[in-house]
Amino acid sequence: MAWQFHYTSARSATRSGFQFTAVSPDPPPGAEADISPYLGYRPPPDAPPSPSDAELADLPVALGYDVVNGRALLVRSRYLGKDYSGRFGNFLAHAVLADPAELEGYRPIEFWQAPFWHEAPAASLPALHDPLPGDAFDPDSLGHWLAALPDPYPLLTTLLDALTTGQERIILVSPDAGEIARWIAVLSYSLPVTAAAALSFTTYSADPVASPHRLVGTTPDTWASLRTDHPRHVLPPGRSGETRPGTGEGGPFARAVAACWRERDLEGLDALAELAELNAGGYEAAAVLLAICRGGEVPPARRAAAVRLLGEPHVPGWVWSRLDPRDLDFDVAAAVHRHSPVKDQVALAAYHCARLAINIPDLRPRLGEITVSAPDDLAPALERKLASAETLGALAGLTSVARELGVQVLGPQAQRTAFYLVNPRPGEERDPLEPGDLVEAVRGVADGWRPPLLAGICDGLERGGAALRRDLLDSATCDVLADVVEDAPMDRCPEVALHLLRSLTDRHGVHGEPTVALARRLPGNTAAAGLLAAEGVPDERDPKEAARALGQVSGALATHTVRSVADRLKRRSPVFRASLLKLLDRGLRDRLIHRWIETADSRGDRFELVGVALRAPGTPLDAWVRTQTAKKLTLLQLEAYFRDDQSLRAALRELRG
Template sequence: MAWQLHYTSARSAEHSGFQFTAVSPGLPPGAEAAVSPYLGYLPPPDAPASPGAAELARFPVAFGYDVIGERRLLVRSRYLGRDYSGRFGNFLAHAVVADPAELEGLRPIEFWRAPFWADSPGADLPGADLPLLEYPPPGDAFDPEALGRWLAALDHDPYSRLAALVDAVCTTSERLVLVSPDTEETARWIAVLSYSLPVPRAALLSFTTYTADPVACPHRVAGTTPDVWASLRTDQTAHRLDAPAPEHGPSRYAAAVTDAWRALDLEGLDGLAELAELGEDAFEGAAVLTALCLGEAADEEAQALALPLVRHPALPAWVWTRLPMDDLGFDLAAAVNRHCPEDVLARAAGERCARLVLATPALRSRTGDFALDDPAELVSGLGRQLAGAPSLPALAELTVVAERLGVPAVPETTRRCAFLLVNPRGDRAAVAPQDVVTAVETVAGTARRALLAGVVDGLERGGALLRREVLTGLVCDRLAGLAGECPLRRAPEVALHLLRSLAARHGVLGEPTLRLAEALPHNSAAEGLLAARDVPGEHDPQAAARTLERIGGALSGPAVQAVADALTGRSPAFRAALVSASAERPRDLLLHRWMETARQRSERFELVGVALRAPGTPLDGWVREQLRKRFTLLQLETYFRDDQKLRAALRELRE
């Protein structure tokens, strides 16, 4: 539950002056006393002493947040000027006291422009009731993507400043003072900082967008104005948001955060924060683990920081599948081997440890730190003949060992043995997916081409069930990366499986998927994906429609959906022209995808604009469904207020 309080200067039967003029019923005992220290407001020293209405609107808004006991406090204070007696100095402090569950999953700064805030006491009289708020709705001022674009457009190296702010919050307990004449800018920086932290950590970060006493205020992050800061005598440092950022050597976590913002990688930012939630001091380890999952190099000293996270029972499942086993140091690979719940990946980590032990004499005493199905077999298998290799990795290792010993490996033998290991006869189990990855990364040159030929041939002739079992995402990525060495033209079913896998994980229009498609000439599914790639780049709707019709093959459905996603940001006029020029099947696929994914209000309104410009499609029914809500109709009429033709079409569609 969330309770509201209004605090301002008013006249009452008991006394006159500053007091609580309205509260929600059932306010917890002691709440007014706990809230009171947060309710003051002093104007900046350079503000006009007797402001008019236009000047009042420019006074800074003090929006603050803190944790009080077991509850959360949001306060928004606005300067009102005169009070009931005509004296200047009045303000309205609107406070919300909420149970933590009411704000769960939200950053407090998201309530910056929440719809429930009052700008004036209105008709409130002392003792009046304010409604209880159940799950207070946040505002819509701080969309992370918009914040990222705003950050990129700033001067004075905003990413260096962000790194300094993140490190200050994560590694110190000092108060951060943000100085700006514009509280909106201060609020944006607090929002960027909040989105750079795990949600639980952001929920404990107290802040205010404006205070006239940033040195003594109770908040961890304090916003203030230049005239306030200039009037203070203090040794405390402040971040002047309109000045160059201070020199700062960022921590790994701060560097990872700024890299994510710079690339506008919001998914990566969320993943980084998710890992940082796993411990009080997990920030640096989270950065290292994220870097590894992105395929970036990390030495063993850095990997040691990630060890507590890999051993944590709540480690997100996505980490296991993204860890590059071939790049892990021994300690991290051993931790993955011991703690990964996926048998295939744990076995892959164990095999990584085994390879490191075999290649590094200093590690040969640490065979007890990881588990293998049969480590003795792996060691003794090095002396076997190629034709008797028990596994695909053993075949690859034996090939390498034979080359090192000067015993040339016969490519045809390697190809034939690889085929039999992938597509075995009798009751022998099929090759494990990680075995394929290990094998192709172990060998190189002619030997790898021969091994790949056997693997691909075995999978092509082994049937769909075998391909589903062996061609995991990791295997598909490796084979796609070696498409120039794989005989995929002679294995259309394997090629299609690889395309499906990459499209599902990297996106139909993702670089890995399209790179594989380019390596598969005369493949209908690949040609359809390449056609889908070209549609979003067309500026002429007619040309885009023609290109859209070239999308065919087994992946035509997902390809058209990907095109729809890529075109979501185009103008309603362009999309409507494309819809009008397209054949029925691709048109309907586009429309159903847009209807399915239009979750934000702005996206739905733009889609209504498409429907009004291109009537007579399945969109008409979708729009009528939207118009059943009277409030939505009023919003749409306002949205199209400058286009009478579209407003008329909207009314006609409703009727």
């Protein structure tokens, strides 16, 4: 549903001046307060002080858009001139507040000339269902409009790069709000629909530097009246007397989109948007992957972005049909091999990767099939190579060579080398390791070699100290190690195990599925045992069993575990929570209480917590309840809340004193 609001200067039964004069029935609670900061209009400084009807029509129309409390807000403001008293300065702000589904599939700028906008205040406003956009803009007509401008593509590249790299507010300056709207439309059609739906804008503002919108239009006279060094872009690009805005330098996505507009390649625009939609913020990857699909030259450093994008779910089928593995470099071909749904293409990519790996030593971790008549004869040479490997990646690569050649596992040497690569001998000069080195090694190690490799890595991390673990065990590395933890000697590396648990806890929560899965694979670990002991507490029916389980929580993650349990217990009834508090020791009880007080953000949370306090008196909740009921209104609300339980009402009065 979408609700309409009219805001203007008028005389009503209760007041005179600017106010909401018409509102659709049953608007969301607090809607007027939410949209009020977006309601306002001042004409440009050079506007006539007493404009005629014709002059009023020439003043800029401000169409603004933003997302407010999860709803889409469109506001169209235009200058009306006189108000009810005959004084100039009046305007009409027509706002539409819509549930996201109402605008789904549209770019907000498409509502520039929507049929539901009013030119004058209305006596009543219906709610809108499936509001229709206007027909002012479409990609084809915008492409022709751009082509008629004096080389607009450098500016377009600059603006797109600013939008997709998170730069500050972007200000467009033109005497024509319609031209600004067209530029906003071009930028909106250059982005995925979801990105366009997140882009706030206004076609005109009298104070553009302070506007709440990301993309802001204003007039030349307004801009000239301001004292600011904020950058701006003057429209149209290349206007006489103005420095041409935009250098045309930008990222791959911005340049690719500008090229599509220049060539009026609407299919390319759709393809870029579709690929960018696969991964939020993956604009560079979209441009690179489309270039590869179209046979363009792509620098090696940029291909990794396309590889990551190919790993996303729901890659369009046309991507795979345009990728011939025989024309690809190793990394992209390997991604096709891993992710393509086309069986023949997968096989062809595997063959191509194997052929490349056979000929390029750096690709040995992905070595293809080789037949060796006497593989054990290579064991001494491979052992020397293992001992002299300079990186974990090289070490893992050598294990692949050994596996593919059929050489017997040389685990002890691999373990020793891995240990000293992670934790070098005193005085030994080595290039510093990166987290990705560990990931590469674990992922690249051959079957049967993972336990000795992990033993060396984990022993090195354990004995290398906290600083080394902090530097090397980033989130990606922790995820990789967690996946293979059964092959690692965590029983003798408790600090490494704790680091993995902390990492997963920070990102997934104490009882998030990945954290719990890791804890279950760490038998004998105190922190893991404490975490698992409390896992079922929030769903336990018997408060005694819940208290018993909580009492077993210990170890380095005890504080995090108790906080997690407290948060999940908030969905349980006050009766259960009160019963549980009565069974806990004082320290554990008070930790739960303090967390509940800390996270009681809504009135419902607070009232339920009062119910807990009244059923379990004699805790720190008593003082908190007194504070809450210090306000008479809150006390009255609580008495109404407990109206069906006279004993609780009496307890509330007694506690308040």
